[in-house]
Amino acid sequence: MQTEQYDAVVCGGGPAGVAAAIAAARHGAHTLIIEQTGAFGGLGTQGLVPCFAPFSWRKDHLLIRGIGWEIVERLRSISGAGDGAWIHTDPEKLKLLFDRMLSESGVIPALFTTLTGAEVADGAIASATAYTKSGARTLRAKAFIDCTGDADLAHLAGCPTEKGDSDGRMQAASLCFVLAGVDVKAFEAFRESIGGGLAFRQFIHDSATAGKLHDSDRYQHLASAVCPREESGLIYFNYGHLYDIDGTDDDSLTQAMMLGRELVHDFVSFARSDIPGMANAVLMASGTLPGIRETRRIVGDFVLEESAFTQGRTHDDDIALYDYPVDLHDTSHRTDDSSATNPFLVGGVREIASKITYGIPYRTLLPKGVNNLLVAGRCISSDRPIQGSARVMPACFATGQAAGTAAAMRSHTGEGLAEIDVEKLRETLLADGAYLTERDQ
Ligand SMILES: Cc1cc2nc3c(=O)[nH]c(=O)nc-3n(C[C@H](O)[C@H](O)[C@H](O)COP(=O)(O)OP(=O)(O)OC[C@H]3O[C@@H](n4cnc5c(N)ncnc54)[C@H](O)[C@@H]3O)c2cc1C
Numbered sequence: 213m214q215t216e217q218y219d220a221v222v223c224g225g226g227p228a229g230v231a232a233a234i235a236a237a238r239h240g241a242h243t244l245i246i247e248q249t250g251a252f253g254g255l256g257t258q259g260l261v262p263c264f265a266p267f268s269w270r271k272d273h274l275l276i277r278g279i280g281w282e283i284v285e286r287l288r289s290i291s292g293a294g295d296g297a298w299i300h301t302d303p304e305k306l307k308l309l310f311d312r313m314l315s316e317s318g319v320i321p322a323l324f325t326t327l328t329g330a331e332v333a334d335g336a337i338a339s340a341t342a343y344t345k346s347g348a349r350t351l352r353a354k355a356f357i358d359c360t361g362d363a364d365l366a367h368l369a370g371c372p373t374e375k376g377d378s379d380g381r382m383q384a385a386s387l388c389f390v391l392a393g394v395d396v397k398a399f400e401a402f403r404e405s406i407g408g409g410l411a412f413r414q415f416i417h418d419s420a421t422a423g424k425l426h427d428s429d430r431y432q433h434l435a436s437a438v439c440p441r442e443e444s445g446l447i448y449f450n451y452g453h454l455y456d457i458d459g460t461d462d463d464s465l466t467q468a469m470m471l472g473r474e475l476v477h478d479f480v481s482f483a484r485s486d487i488p489g490m491a492n493a494v495l496m497a498s499g500t501l502p503g504i505r506e507t508r509r510i511v512g513d514f515v516l517e518e519s520a521f522t523q524g525r526t527h528d529d530d531i532a533l534y535d536y537p538v539d540l541h542d543t544s545h546r547t548d549d550s551s552a553t554n555p556f557l558v559g560g561v562r563e564i565a566s567k568i569t570y571g572i573p574y575r576t577l578l579p580k581g582v583n584n585l586l587v588a589g590r591c592i593s594s595d596r597p598i599q600g601s602a603r604v605m606p607a608c609f610a611t612g613q614a615a616g617t618a619a620a621m622r623s624h625t626g627e628g629l630a631e632i633d634v635e636k637l638r639e640t641l642l643a644d645g646a647y648l649t650e651r652d653q
Pocket of ligand 1: 223224225226227228229246247248249252253254255256258261262263264265325326327328359360361362364385386387388437450501502503504505588589590591603604605606608
């Protein structure tokens, strides 16, 4: 078994992992990033999630900047991102951009490399183990960064985590997909004629109730987001709810993919016969990763709570500011009202988000029990509701950048990650383009 030594090892190459690795390498850390699939980008590429959430809910003031916004600008420069507040993305261009940015920064990339174990000694991760086609790799690092989305490394290292609600139930998962061969203009005209996006969601719900689409105990047709690309005749769908899926359980993940494909093909048959503009639609691709919204969250000394959002709370050690609403999808099938399946659509949280900003403190990246591990992305130390905000990609870029920067600082000074000079970290983030000044509430 090979044993390798790095300054920073990033586990998981989604939005958080890519930003973490780039930040660490740009600050001089000898950095490895491992990713279990064949491309970087996580749900933004392999999951076919079709757009970045707003980088600020209030259109006049960008909150997430730094590496996240650099990604947007560079993606736009290769015609891979749209101009709206919800930034439509081209997953293939995003894969290419991430490859290029990681290479330019000097990060060592390792695709098809799966984290499988961790050895802990004296309050630190002594090594992590990864599976590859060429055999097992033993990875040692001054700092590890867990960006698996599921807090896999924290869990393997014995750090405390929580999962789902008090009954362990998690938000519904979705298998995103893309249709080709759509007459987008005709579809758009139809959607407008019935009243727009929410009315289209109701149309899908009514069609399922009428038996034209087939819901089951385990899944439900639901058009969460429909992103048409008129110029190419493609429509990206963040569609359907898959219930009782646990993204940390391999049987459950298998079910998610198989149920998801049933749901998607059922929709495509229906779309070809019943949705104007879709008569010639073909399923071009469905995600190679299931759209998992929620699994483990680390429980650090500090847990970010929903009240930070509702009260617009900031903290001395904030490494990002954000305002995306609390976006929690249901945990089980509801038949009453299509809009109720995601209270985000109807709740007052949107109104709050248009007025306040909350801070994400450095302490949310610090798990308990080991002193050389940071966590970034959707599994930071938070309660469930605020995870429903901090899980979207702009926030993951920001927590990733902060974790990578902190890891590089540690690799230079050798101190524990909880002991680093947070003011210096904030200054470095500011110098690297992040935005940390509280705006007017
Ligand atoms: C259906 C759906 C729709 C969404 N819509 C939007 C949206 O419109 N806009 C938005 O901004 N956000 C959206 N989100 C949220 C967002 O996409 C995710 O929360 C975000 O991608 C999380 O980033 P991450 O880097 O933490 O994790 P992920 O994107 O999940 O990336 C984790 C990466 O780690 C890898 N990995 C996992 N375990 C291991 C391991 N053991 N070894 C090696 N590699 C591993 C995975 O393969 C993956 O590449 C959506 C999420 C879902 C599920």
